[in-house]
Amino acid sequence: MKAKILMQKEDMYQLNTYRKIPLVITKGKGMFVYDIIGNKYLDFYGGHAVASTGHCHPKIVKAVEAQLNKLIFYSNVVYNDSRAEAAQSLINISPKGFIKVFFCNSGAEANEAAMRIAKKFTGKNEIIAMKGSFHGRTTGALSATGIEKYRTGELLQSFKFAEFGDINSVKSLITEDTAAIILEPIQSMAGIRLAKKVYYKRLRDICTEQGIVLIFDEVQTAFGRTGEMFAAQKFEVMPDIITLAKGIASGLPIGAVLLKDKIAKTISYGEQGSTFGGSPLVCAALRSTIEIMVKENLAKNAEIMGKYIKKRFSNLKNIKEIRGEGLMLGLEFESDASKIVEAITENGAIASLSESKNVIRLLPPLIAKKEHIDKFYKIMRKALEK
Ligand SMILES: Cc1ncc(COP(=O)(O)O)c(C=O)c1O
Structure with a gap:
């Protein structure tokens, strides 16, 4: 009842x-x-x-409880022990070359930030995404989402959609104004769709040759899900930006963008931000999640x-x-x-x-x-x- x-x-x-x-x-x-x-x-x-x-998980509960009793929140305008330790732990387990993290609150936000950063870095405007993809519900993330049913309302026009797994389809969409290619290494919402390993390698080559930023949306695939800490490691292909969310803080709301040095360098004060991103409480859960992932x-x-x-x-x-x-x-x-x-x-x-x-x-x-x-x-x- x-x-x-x-x-x-x-x-x-x-x-x-x-x-x-x-x-x-x-x-x-x-x-x-x-x-x-x-x-x-x-x-x-x-x-x-x-x-x-x-x-x-008892260790997550303990870490969050301890942080709850210490400090729930203070924004990024000050330094904080929980945030500092979590950021370091995350970078330590990230693939080689990823040296900075931007914290936010969800997968959609992480993808928004990643695409904005890629546009700033390249000075270009177009994004190539994949048919069948899902990247979130905010306007930019939804504009990159390749499942028709979700694409309602006014979306951004600077997005094109390639067939997932078909390298020629991607190639045919590249122009002088292509800033980034974004994809889930394994498409989840589309029904767990994978491409051949060589596809990811070719994408990498094309992006390197043409100065395009390769973004892996690892919101679902990261943190051990595919049998490696990151799907990028599973497919042996390193993107330029990795976005994270979902399970990385064991259920507390989080999003994160991992960046390589050359791209991170182009971002200056005030260009990205999030009140709750990197909150001490959530960071305690993130750090504890990483510890569990590694230890167990x-x-x-x-x-x-x-x-x-x-x-x-x-x-x-x-x-x-x-x-x-x-x-x-x-x-x-x-x-x-x-x-x-x-x-x-x-x-x-x-x-x-x-x-x-x-x-x-x-x-x-x-x-x-x-x-x-x-x-x-x-x-x-x-x-x-x-
Ligand atoms: C691959 C992928 N990217 C992005 C998102 C959006 O994440 P959020 O709901 O945290 O904004 C999802 C959510 O299901 C997802 O599966």
């Missing part, structure tokens, strides 16, 4: 933007979340790839568990393909999988669809173990029988 009342309240008072799973989740621990009446759900969605270290070797775990899922799930009924890297996987079925996702929830787990209705996305916390995968497999089989 209480659950019903709470659902009605949200529907009544919150803007009608998300089609919600009818669950009132009030607690989380590790790989599981609990609804208001105590039902337990195995989380293979990770709150949209955010619960990277699992729900309420979560990238490696993601790689091993991803392989295990691929092997274990390949014989499921009606499955066409399992693709992706690490714990960013797409299970493609012969037909619409919406009913399967509903049945998964009825059987005690959470997974997500994608823009391609035949594809179920798995984005579990990176702490997943074989026992969780085996449990999810059983739930999935039951769902499929239904």
Whole structure:
């Protein structure tokens, strides 16, 4: 009864933007979340790839609690110990050459900043993005988003869209005014789409040859998700800018832009900014997340568990393909999988669809173990029988 009342309240008072799973989740621990009446759900969605270290990891709770009692917030007009340590930790685990970070609050903001910085650096105005991409909901990020259904309202005109994975398609769109190419190394919303390794290398070459800034939107792919700390390392191609968000502070709101020296140098005081970006509280969670990632070797775990899922799930009924890297996987079925996702929830787990209705996305916390995968497999089989 209480659950019903709470659902009605949200529907009544919150803007009608998300089609919600009818669950009132009030607690989380590790790989599981609990609804208001105590039902337990195995989380293979990770709150949209955010619960990277699992729900309420004790070390995150401890670090955030300690910071809460010390200083919740002060802006970037002063220095702060939590921010200083987090920035250093982040740069330390970043691929070679990335020496500066700009902190903001979300993936969309990080992409906005990245594209503005690329335009300033090159003195050019056009951006090439990919069909099927998703980069966020602010005007610039949405203008770079290549899924038609989201592209509503007035958008920026200086964006062109290439076929993801097709190097000739990108080439045909380059002009003298191309500032940047932006892409998710693995397209998530489009249904976990990857390109061949050589594609990323060719993109790199083209950008280097023509002075174009290569931006990897690693909002979903970074921090161990693909089996490496960054997807750039997985594909062995270094972009010029990397954007981050989602799971890098284990659920506290954050966005970040990683920059190389030559680009970072072109930004001066007042050109970028964010009141909440780099807040002491969020930075405590970021630093603790990095510590956990490294200590518990979560990238490696993601790689091993991803392989295990691929092997274990390949014989499921009606499955066409399992693709992706690490714990960013797409299970493609012969037909619409919406009913399967509903049945998964009825059987005690959470997974997500994608823009391609035949594809179920798995984005579990990176702490997943074989026992969780085996449990999810059983739930999935039951769902499929239904
Ligand atoms: C790849 C990618 N980029 C950017 C975003 C936007 O992030 P945010 O919702 O934090 O603005 C998302 C969100 O789903 C995303 O998946």
